[in-house]
Amino acid sequence: MVASDNDCFVCEKHRQGAAAPGGVAFEDDLVFVGHILPPDLEDAYLGYLIVEPKRHVAGWGQLRDEEAAALGKTINSVAAALRDSEGAEHVYTLTLGDAVPHLHVHLIPRYPFTPREFWGLSVREWPDAPRGGEVAISALIGRVREALRA
Numbered sequence: 403m404v405a406s407d408n409d410c411f412v413c414e415k416h417r418q419g420a421a422a423p424g425g426v427a428f429e430d431d432l433v434f435v436g437h438i439l440p441p442d443l444e445d446a447y448l449g450y451l452i453v454e455p456k457r458h459v460a461g462w463g464q465l466r467d468e469e470a471a472a473l474g475k476t477i478n479s480v481a482a483a484l485r486d487s488e489g490a491e492h493v494y495t496l497t498l499g500d501a502v503p504h505l506h507v508h509l510i511p512r513y514p515f516t517p518r519e520f521w522g523l524s525v526r527e528w529p530d531a532p533r534g535g536e537v538a539i540s541a542l543i544g545r546v547r548e549a550l551r552a
Contacts, residue, residue: 412504413458425543428480428550432456432472435480437539438508444535447526448542449488449511453477460503477507483549484511488532488542494522 415422416434424437438450453476455469465473481493490511497507512525513532520528534542 410458410504412454412502412506416454416456425540427451427483427543427546428476430472432469433476435476437543439539445533446535446539447510448532448534448538449484449490449513449546450526451480451484451509451546452506453480453509454504454506459505461499461505462497464505473507477509479550480509480546483546484509486552487545487549489514491516494525496523 415436416429419429420426422434422436424439426434426436428435432455434454434456436452437446438452440446453473455465455473457466457469459465459469477495481490481495484490484493488511491514492512494510494512495507496510497505499505510525512521516525516528516531520531525531
């Protein structure tokens with residue numbers, strides 16, 4: 403059963419706007435971008451962003467053309483912003499969609515000097531990866547926002 407926008411935590415986050423947990427790196431009528439929050443707020447992998455369509459859809463193939471175009475453009479712009487503002491040397495993008503019935507695209511930066519054994523989905527396990535809590539996330543979101551405006 404697909405959740406409706408009334409009981410979807412992603413839709414609820416969108417309704418919160420600027421007060422959304424993790425902050426808002428970008429938002430318009432079609433797309434929302436925020437930082438992922440782990441259960442332990444002090445140990446977030448910095449720069450791990452989520453790009454979501456504002457309209458409640460469960461997955462790819464359900465977007466309207468203008469939503470798909472906006473999502474793709476936003477993903478590209480946010481990846482460039484992570485490179486520019488955070489020095490990411492690569493940005494992984496993936497969609498899983500198993501646990502949350504609202505389309506969301508993960509953007510996970512890989513930072514310079516990340517050992518090869520931590521590339522890919524293991525990048526967050528690198529012991530020397532940039533990590534932080536709410537203050538560091540807020541600062542990162544501000545830098546990404548600024549890079550998106552540039």
